[in-house]
Amino acid sequence: MHIELEKVGFGYNKESIFEQLDFTFDKGRSYVILGESGIGKSTLLALLKGFQQPLTGRVYYHQTTSKKVEMVFQDLRLFPWQTVYQALEMPLKIKKVDKVKRKAMIEALMNELEIHKFKDTYPAKLSGGQKQRVAMARGLITDPDFLLLDEPTSSLDQETKEKTQEYILSEQSNRGNGLVIVTHDIEEAAFLGETIIIMRNQGFQVYQNPVFHLENRRESLAFYEFVLQLRKMLKGEAE
């Protein structure tokens, strides 16, 4: 299962953001798209989800559909009138999952993401990290082939950020879905991305992450060397 970009181009008001992008996102892998603000990272996610259509080229879904791609927005967009349980129940009700199965799925996911004790809480009473986990759970509850995360930890403090990143990876490894994350945080990219895509000069530069499979990589020197290397790549000072 994969999503394929074929010579994809996009822009606003005749001004091109990117063009001639060719890339394949495979299910079961995690990709991080790194780039400066305004470079078109979120637009790329919208194209992958099918919210927007490319101006040139095509997006192909192989053995999957845009309906099996779920998006978690940067501003989360949790509805203020839905409790945590209701937020997770909504996608399942829309997909007509029966009540008993619904309950079992929601309970299991709430336990995995440690949000069970907030099941009857409204978003206004949740902390930033809890809201992020609820939004992620709402994306995961339908068991998508691909989960797209737009700046998932940008509003969190360092400790909550690291904890949230661990939740993201552990869910991905449990479920085996594809993960496409947009971020401008280099350290986050080095931690979450098996493949790192740097968007620059209207194109892609793709790197495999040499430290992704290291245990406790945040405590290794190699991890920070890679972060430094990514920083240079982002600035165009290294290839």
Added chain:
Amino acid sequence: MKNQLRSFLLGFSSFLLVWWWLSVITDNRSLPSPFPTFKRMWELKDVLFLHAGASLMRIFVALTIAVLVGLPAGILLGKYSKANQLFGPLLYFLYPLPKVAFLPIFMIFFGLGNLSKILLIFSVISIQVIVSIRDGVNEIPESYYQVMDNYSTKIWPSVRFLIFPALIPSLIASLRVSVGISLASLFFAENYNTTYGLGYLILSAWSKMDYEQMLSGILMIAWIGFFVFTVLDELERRFCRYR
């Protein structure tokens, strides 16, 4: 509920105090003090409930139809700009018009019975509901619709999980405003060709110079208003817990 009871008792006792004080300083039999009025109310209790029931029924039916018509119409105008461009100007033209002036026309077309009175109240409330709902729909962030597009591009899931819940506060607020206007319109409408309703009771008591009965009718209208407001508060408490 305890708070509502406390606010009722506080409101009612201050109303009684002002009423009693005015009756003392005016010393006029057209404004009897609260105590003989309550005595008369007790004597008339069966008749009063009959009249109050008739008025309450007219308001309830008119409110129900106004919500059933106003909610989808407001959603339509809020969601589809072409519909709003087409009907918006008509709405603004009708909105400030005093609908009670149309009572003779309603009577000619819909008879002298309940239907014309209910339709009059409906015409007063429905435009208020449509405008509030339309504005409520416009206030829903566009980005929320994208969340719904994640799961379904059909309109019904958006209506059920996004538009309806987002509109409940606007709907309740518009009904609160409407109840006051509809009670005033009802008083007017019940002055013509009817033998039941608090409007009729008040004016017929006035013509008989039975001022205690007249004030009993006024008090019943106040209680109906309070009852409807309490129901709306309870609905808001139940459906808008997140606020």
